[in-house]
Amino acid sequence: MCGIAGILYKGNKSVSIDLLKKMTDTLIHRGPDDEGFYINKDRSFGLGFRRLSIIDLNTGHQPISNEDGTIWVVLNGEIYNFLELKEGLEKRGHKFSTKTDTEVLVHLYEEKGVDSLQYLRGMFAFCIWDEIKKTLFLARDRAGKKPLVYTENNGDIIFASEIKAILQHPDIAPGIDYKSMDHYLTYGYSFPGRTMFSNIKKLPPANYLIYDKNGIKIEKYWSLDYSDKLKLHESEYGNLIFDSLKEATKLRMISDVPLGALLSGGVDSSAVVALMSELSNRPVKTFSIGFDEKNYSELDYARLIAKRFNTEHHEFIVKPDVLAILPKLIWHYNEPFGDSSCIPTYYVANMARKHVTVVLNGDGGDESFAGYERYIAFKFSEQLKLVPKPVLKAVYLSLNKINRIFNNRETTQASKICTFINILSSYDKKYIYPRLISYFTPEEKEKLYNQDFRQNIKNGYSFDFLADILEGFKKYSAVDRVMATDILTYLPEDLLVKMDIATMANSLEGRSPFLDHKVMEMAARIPDGLKLKGIITKYILKKSMKGIVPGEILTRNKMGFGVPLAKWFRSDLKDFILEILLSDEFIKRGFFNKEFIKKLLANHISQKQNNSNKIWALLNFELWHRMFIKRA
DSSP states (O other): OEEEEEEEOSSSOOOOHHHHHHHHHTTTTTOBSEEEEEEOTTSSEEEEEEEOOOSSTTTOOSSEEOTTSSEEEEEEEEETTHHHHHHHHHHTTOOOSOSSSHHHHHHHHHHHGGGGGGGOOEEEEEEEEETTTTEEEEEEOSSOOSOOEEEEETTEEEEESSHHHHTTSTTOOOOBOHHHHHHHHHHSSOOTTBOSBTTOEEOOTTEEEEEETTEEEEEEOOOOOOSSOOOOOHHHHHHHHHHHHHHHHHHTTOOSSOEEEEOOSSHHHHHHHHHHHHHOSSOOEEEEEEESSGGGOOHHHHHHHHHHTTOEEEEEEEOSOGGGTHHHHHHHHSSOOOOTTHHHHHHHHHHHHTTOSEEEOOTTHHHHHTOOHHHHHHHHHHHTTTSOHHHHHHHHHHHHHHHHHHOOOTTSHHHHHHHHHHHHHHSOGGGHHHHHTOSSOHHHHHHHBOHHHHTTSOTTHHHHHHHHHHHHTTTSOHHHHHHHHHHHTHIIIIIHHHHHHHHHHTTOEEEOGGGOHHHHHHHHTSOHHHHSBTTBTTHHHHHHTBTTBOHHHHSSOOOOSOOOHHHHHHTTTHHHHHHHHTSHHHHTTSSBOHHHHHHHHHHHHTTSSOOHHHHHHHHHHHHHIIIIISOO
C-alpha cells in the first residue's frame, strides 16, 4: 500500500526530482517505509513513490521496470492473484528481479497491454509508462478502493494518489468546482469523476486512462450485470456465498506483516472475523470503536463476536473532544467530506496501527446484499407509485400528528415512516431515491444559497444526476437498481474514500473481502428477493452465516456507523459551530444566506430539528476552504 505521483510534460519543460519529492512528501503517511523516483532520459516524464511495506519487504522497491528499462510502473494497492500470474509469466520467459506483486504488472502489460486489467484481482491504482511508445497508462480497480486523481494543464498531465500532491506543482492553483460543491451539499461527497477543485479530476473506478500523441482516452473496462440470475436452491446460494467469501478472505490474509480486522459488530465485519478465525492458526486481532452514548455504540455486539472467536480484542471510546483532530481530518481528506463516521473510522484505524499493518473489514456487504433500510423504502415507493399524491399527503398529515403526540424523536420507526410518506407525497417518483439519501434538498438550497452562487449552478442538478443513473438501470428490479446505483456512487465516493483515507492517514492497509470482484459478480446474479426478503435485509447472506456467526448478530437491527453529532452540536461543540458558521469570514465568502444558517443552527440547538448532518457538511466545507483554498 503506497502513494504514487507523476508528471508528463508535452512541451520543453523538464521534470525535476525536487518537484517529485515535494509531491511525494505530502504522501508520506501512505508510505513511511521507502521512497523512489524515475525520470526518463529526455526528462519529459517522471514518477514518484512512497512505500508502505506489506509484501516482499526487502526487494519491493518502486518504481520497477522490465528487463531493458523501457516500461516502468508504480502501484498503490495489492494484486492478490500475483503468484498465479507470475508463475504463468515465468513459464513464458519473463524474468523477475523481485518477489513483489508490482512487478507482475510490467510483464503482464508487455503481453496484454490494457487488456492486462482483465487478469488482475485486487485493489489498485497504478501508472505504467511505456518509453518506446511514449504512452501513459493509468488505471483504478473495479470497485474504486484506491484513489487516483489527475489534472491536464496545457497538454501536461500531473497525477497522484491525493489532491494535495498535485497542488504542490507550481502551475496548479486551487479553485472551486461549483457543481461539485452543490453535489457535496446534496449527498456529502463531491461529484463523481470530478473533485471540489475546478481543475482536478478523479479517474473513475473500473476505468483506465491512456495519454499518448492522440491525447487522453478514458474507458470503462468492467461493470456488473444483474440480468443473468442464477437458479439455485436457497441452501445452494448460502453455500456459494460462504465459499466465495472464504476464498476472498483467504487471499486477503497474504501478508509479510501483522494483520487483524476492524470489527463493528454488524453482520459483514462479523462474517469476515469468523472466516479469518477459521483460516488462521492464531487468534485474530480485532479492533472496535464505541461511544458513551449507548444508542450509537455497538461494542456489546463486537465483544460478543470477539468472545465467540476468541480474538485478541481492542476497544476505543470516542469522546466529543474531536476538535483536536478536525484539522488533521480536513488535511487528509483533501476535499470536504460530509460523512461524520470518518471520525470513529480514523480513531479505530489509529488504534489498529499500534498493533498491525493490515486490517480486513466488512465494506461492500450492504451494497451487494441489500443491507440498507433505504432499499426497503425504495422498494415500497415503487409499489406505491400509483397512489395519488393527495392521498399520500393526507396519510402523512395524520401520521405526523399522531407521531408528535406520542413520540417526537426523529430516530423512531414511526417517524421514519412518516418522513417516507411525506417524501412520496412531495416529489416526482424519479427523485424519491435522491431525496431519501440527501443532506440539503433543492428547496432548502434555494434558501441556503446566495443569489450569486445559485447562478453558478443549476439547482437540482445533483438530483437529476442520480435519477439518470437509476433510469439507466430501469431494466432491473427496484432493489437491483438502487444497489447498482450505490455501487457507482455512494460506495466509491463516500464509503471507500472514508476507509482509504482513515487507514492511510495512519499508514494502515485496509482490505475488503466483500469487494472482491468475483464476490460482487456472484452477488449480482443472486435474485434480489433473496437479498431483501420482505423487510429482512441481507437475508441470504445471513442464511449463509447461520451456525457460524451468532444468532444475536444475524437478527439484530442495523445500526450503522453513526456518530452522536446531534448531541455534541447541542453541548460540547455548540460554541465551536456557532463561532465558525456565523463568522464574518464564512458569510462573506458569498455562498450562503446567513439568516437561513442562523435558523438552521437555532432549530437544531433547541431540538426542533436534527440538522446535524447539514451542520457537519457546512462545517467541513468552511474548514476545507480555509485550509486548501485560502491556504490558512
